[in-house]
Amino acid sequence: xxxxxHEYRLGATLVGLALIGLAGFARADIKDYEFQLVEPAVAVGxxxxxxxxxxxxxxxxxxxxxxxxATRLDMAPEGMPEMGTKIVPEPGGEPGNYRFKAAFGMExxxxxxxxxxxxxxxxxxxxxxxxxxxx
Numbered sequence: 001x002x003x004x005x006h007e008y009r010l011g012a013t014l015v016g017l018a019l020i021g022l023a024g025f026a027r028a029d030i031k032d033y034e035f036q037l038v039e040p041a042v043a044v045g046x047x048x049x050x051x052x053x054x055x056x057x058x059x060x061x062x063x064x065x066x067x068x069x070a071t072r073l074d075m076a077p078e079g080m081p082e083m084g085t086k087i088v089p090e091p092g093g094e095p096g097n098y099r100f101k102a103a104f105g106m107e108x109x110x111x112x113x114x115x116x117x118x119x120x121x122x123x124x125x126x127x128x129x130x131x132x133x134x135x
Contacts, residue, residue, distance in 0.1 A: 030123035032058050035114050038097065041132045046103045049090055050112065050131060053097050062096020063118055066125070070115030073102050077109035077130055087112075104133040 038051035050073075054063040074084035083105075090099040104110060112129045 030118070030121050030125060032056055033063060033118055033121075033125045035116075035125070035127035035129060037112075037129050037131065040130075041134055042104055044104050044107055044133045044135050047101055048104050048133075049099055049101055050087075051093060051097055051099045052112070052114065052127075052129065054116065054118075054125065055096065062094070064095035066098070066116045066118050068098055068114060068116045070113070070126075071100065072111075072113040073100075073131075074111055074113075075106075075108055076111040081111075085110075104131075107133055107135055109133075 033054060034057055035052045035054055038053055042048045042050060054066050055061065056063055068089070071087045071089075072084065073087045074081050085103050085105065087100045087102040090101045093099045100112075110131045110133055112131055114125075114127045114129070116125045118125060
């Protein structure tokens, strides 16, 4: 009887330790992530760099090593969604910051649309950010 009691205690202890260990691996919801513009304005012209930061909204910490698979830059906020421009990933920057090079052909508001996968999370972070191009 005493042996059975000790086995029960050992089993309960192991289950408790496993639950504590799993708590450290709890993942955030994909809605807890967002892109933010590092600078909301850029000068009109070719080869302008736009930087965004991917952050976990609950912790405020930047999220490095995300895989950005969808990018689009157009003038939809100005009623001209057909006026798009090529956007190219640019290396460099701090962890959690992602840089892109693009040509801003005219003044106005430009919509940057992004889609990304965060490692260890299911779902996609999607974001639409408005950048103002000025002379």
